[in-house]
Amino acid sequence: MLLAETVDTSAAVAATRSRLAKVASLAALLRQVADATTARAVVSFLVGQxxxxxxxxxxxxxxxxxxxxxxxPALTVEEVDGVLDAVSRAAGKGSVQLRADLLTGLFASATAAEQEFLRRLLTGELRQGALEGVMLDAVAAAAAVPVDTARRAFMLSGSLPDTAATALSDGLDALAAVRLELGRPVRPMLASPAESLPEAVAELTPCVVEYKLDGARIQVHRDGDAVRVFTRTLREITASVPELVELVAGLPCRSVVLDGETLALTDDGRPRPFQETMSRFGATTATELLLSPYFFDCLHLDGVDLIDAPLADRLTALRRVAAGYRIPSTDSPDLAAATATLTEAIAAGHEGVMVKSLAAPYAAGRRGSAWQKVKPVHTLDLVVLAAEWGHGRRTGTLSNLHLGARDPDGGPPVMVGKTFKGLTDELLAWQTRELPAIATERTDWVVHVRPELVVEIELDGVQVSPRYPGGVALRFARVLRYRPDKEAADADTIDQVRALLPGADPNSGYR
Known part of the structure; x- marks a missing residue:
């Protein structure tokens, strides 16, 4: 397949805001794909990774x-994929020059439009609107399979290119046969904000109410003596967390898949800052800062997949295999007991509570209403779009952040506000050092960056405003922390921001 066909489709997708039009363009291209290898490459290119x-x-x-x-145009998708394979494998003495030579040859074979496409692809700046949800719809349309089947296969395989290859080459039966596989991470189930604790309990009863920890999501797979640990973005961190590996290896089972959180604790048992927990995920040597696991779900136990079972059954399995490491929780509470659990969680230094339906299956990768989070304050995960140079005491540092919400239809992030509040001296120094490395445009006043960093923002609410493209603005926004465990695709959407408007349907942005 000519690369030019993919480039033309990318341009067509970028030129429209219509989700239906995006899906139609992508599906038309995918129908022309001849084999699984090409399907993987085309889908990877079009989602910008x-x-x-x-x-x-x-x-x-x-x-x-x-x-x-x-x-x-004469360059093919297969040739580009082959060169990228060779570049990624280059190692050792002379590898820098080899990579440069391979890429120079690739670019010399590309037209001007293809060069621009490749440049944006390889620098992470290819954002034409073919995000996962849009691409899944296109794969389903091109392969003539139900979207729900494609979505489930994607969530269990964790790979959109592999899902597309299976659907396009092997069809519905092969797609439906995709199952949970030990050692291959499942995309995590996500939660939606609750309007209030009473409403969440009333909606989800019978339910469980558990602490919402200020930690990092982990998924642990054990198959015999082999243990692997993954983050919420499916990145493997097994080598960085030997204490978690040792703990899971000692559990009374042959095989298990556990979902949970991990965090570092102070000597009195309170959570350390989130950044200290995350620092362990990149560690390559032993450290004295030990991580404690808290599991809240069991997706597989001793040869039995539980992902489709109700949470009540999954919790029974969790108690059987890891009762001593279950997250603090209250099963089937009334409102008084749920309120007491929330009070205890806040007093212990945690973020709030999660309310979960005991009847719901594990909807991998979905942000639905079966899990709802209750916090005493509003928070949003937003994308950093730019930062302004500071004044006064902050002269010489990048300070005021421009914040964007994710476009659910795959367009560029939608700006919803700015803030410089909550930035500690440490964060100011960090972003002044790191943001220029991902800059796309610089002036004497502001540095615009690739939209890839996620920052957690605390706010008092949202108000209607014509100042920003989304028609809304954040009220009294302040930075809580950067979220290195999340990607831009995990950020909250503009619909979720608008759902915080006074009088808005609280579920409108999450279903």
Whole structure:
């Protein structure tokens, strides 16, 4: 398949805000794909993430590739994918030059439009609106399979390119046969904000109310003696958390998949700052800062998959295998007991509580109403779009952040406000050091960046405002922390922000 066909489709998707039009363009291209390998490459390119992930070539290397473009399109998707494979495998002495030579040859074979597409793809700036939800719809349409079947296969496999290849090459039966596989992470089930604790309990009863910890999501797989640990973004961190590996290896079972949180605690048992927990995920050596696990779900136990079972059954399995490590919780509470659990969680230094329906299956990757989070304050996960140079005491540092909400239809993030409040000296120094590395445009006043960093914002509410493109603005927004455990695709959507408007349907942005 010619790369030019993918480039043209990318441009068509970027040119419309209509979800139906995006899906139609993508599906038309996918119907032309001849084999599974090409399907994986095309889907990877169109969602802006090469199949190989990071290929080892930095931003500067890519943007400085300026060979004269080819006069006419002849480069194929398969050739591009092959070169990216070779670049990602280059290692050892001379690898830097080898990568540069391979990429120079690739760009020399590309037309001007193809060069721009490749440049944006390899620098993480290809955002034409083919996000996961849109692409899943397109895969289902192209393969003539139900969207729900494609979605389930994606959530269990964790790979959109693999899901597309299965659907397009092997059809409905193969797609429906995708199952939970030990050692392959499942996309995590997500929660929606609750309007209030009484409403959440009333809606979800019979339910369980459990602490919402200020920790990091983990998913642990054990198959015999082999234990693997993954983050919420499905990144493996097994080597960084030996204490968690040892603990799970000692549980009374042959195989298990556990979902939970981990965090570092102070000597008196209170949670340490989130950043200290996250620092362990990148560690390569032993450390004295130990992580404690708190599990809240069991998706598999001793050969039996539980993902479709109700939460009540999954909790029975969890108590059987890891009762001593279950997150603090109250089963089937009345409102008084649920309120007491919330009070205890806040007093212990945690964020609030989760209210979960005991009848619900594990909807991997979905943010639905079966799990609802209750916090004493509103928070949103937003994308950093830019930062302004500070004044006064903050002169010389990047301070005031421009914040964007995710467009659920795959467009660029929608700006909803700015804030400089809550930024500690440590965070100011960090973002002044890190943001220029992902800059797309700089002036004497502001540095615009690639929309890839997620920051957690606390706010008093949302108000209607014509000042920003989304028609809403944040009220008294302040930075709580950066979220290195989340990607831009995990940020809250503009619909979720609008749902916080006074009088808005609280569920409108989450269902």
């Amino acid at each position: 090469p199949r190989q992930g990071r290929i080892g070539a930095g931003w500067r290397t890519v943007v400085e590739l300026t060979p004269p473009p080819a006069a006419s």
